[in-house]
Amino acid sequence: MAPTFYHHWPEPVTEKSGSMVQSQWWGWRGLKIGLIMVVLVLFVALIFFAVRANSKACKEGLLAEQECRNVTRLLELQLAQTREDLVGAMDEAATCNQTVVNLSTSLEMEKAQGLEQLTRREELQREVEKLKEKLQDALEEVERLRKEKEAWSKEGETSLGSSSKSLGALMAPVCLFLGLTALLA
Template sequence: MAPTFYHYWPVPMTDKSESMLESQRLGRLGCLGILLIPVVVALLVAVITLGIRVNSKACKDGLLAEQECRNATRLLELRLTQTQQDLLETMDQAATCNQTAVS
């Protein structure tokens, strides 16, 4: 009676043909390419959408309003600084007058 169990030894890697290895490599690169295409398309759509929004009239008007507010704020800060300096000078003059009046 013949044995019922046959065992085949695995073929070592060195015995695989170059064309078989090349086809496996191309298959992996193809899968990677297929996975990367949607990511690249999504990023491209996002960049185009952002570009359209940044160059919109509303965005430009908002930037102009922000610049005007900054200019007004700078002018107000300058006036406040000048007023504080004037107040200090006036307080120094008042202190000098009080000293001469007491003396």
């Protein structure tokens, strides 16, 4: 079955009843009064907030807020400067650390050279001691030969000639030895 649509046309109102006109009048009038009340409340609230916004406490609060912003900006600038200084100090510390490492390396090398020189000096001192002993032995030999020469010279001219020849033969190596030790010292 097909649906059936019913449509009713409104009936024109030719005559308005008194109660209907009166209720519409009160409706508009109530709406106007309500709007006026809302406008008055908003106006009073606006005056209240305007007075409060221009009050001394509000102005002091705004000044305090502005001062706080200025202090904050100043502190941010100081923080940025401090960070830059910190980076500079860290760079200097890195440079100092590198210098310490370089100096430590140089010091170790100097110590090694010092030990090497000390060892060489000790070796040279031992050689000097050996040479002194040899010199002492040579001097003792010369002294012994001189005494023999004196003893021979008392014995006679003939024995003197032969000892002076042997003494002359020994004097050359002794003088060479003494010259070498003088050069080494």
